[in-house]
Amino acid sequence: MTDLTLSIDGSRTVDATNLTDLNSALEALTQEHESGDRVAVRSGSLRWRDGGVWIRVSLTMPTTASEIDTDTQTLAQVAVDTGLVSDTETATEAINVA
Numbered sequence: 001m002t003d004l005t006l007s008i009d010g011s012r013t014v015d016a017t018n019l020t021d022l023n024s025a026l027e028a029l030t031q032e033h034e035s036g037d038r039v040a041v042r043s044g045s046l047r048w049r050d051g052g053v054w055i056r057v058s059l060t061m062p063t064t065a066s067e068i069d070t071d072t073q074t075l076a077q078v079a080v081d082t083g084l085v086s087d088t089e090t091a092t093e094a095i096n097v098a
Contacts, residue, residue, distance in 0.1 A: 004068065006075050007042070007060045008095045010084035013052040022053055028082040029057060038062055038071075039078045057084055068097065 014021040033041040044057045059079060063071040076091035085091040 004063045004065065005060055005098050006063050006068070006071055006095050007058060007098065008075060008079050008084065008091060009056070009058045010079060010094070011054060011056040012083055013049060013054045016048065016052050025055055025083055032059075032078055032082055037074075039075060057082070059084065063097075 012025070014025055016022070029041050029044065032039055039059055039061045042058045042060045044055065047054045047056075059075060059082070061071055061075045061078075072092060072095055073088070075095055076088045079085045079091040079094075080088050085094065
């Protein structure tokens with residue numbers, strides 16, 4: 001039974017003059033959202049900021065008390081893989097449980 005939700009919010013700025021960076025960021029988020037696993041991109045926004053494109057994203061994952069440690073590591077790795085945070089330790093510390 002799913003009774004908890006893990007979430008992590010993050011942002012990054014990509015160079016607006018290099019569309020490869022923006023496309024890579026969006027592609028990674030799209031792949032994760034459509035991957036069929038339990039991690040979902042719940043919200044996202046793009047804004048022009050300081051010559052770049054600021055991307056803000058919220059990732060969530062349903063979990064149970066017995067799977068919380070494993071699922072926290074999974075969500076942390078997804079946050080790193082999508083470029084939301086730089087490393088899994090930072091991601092793990094930023095994950096919220098509700």
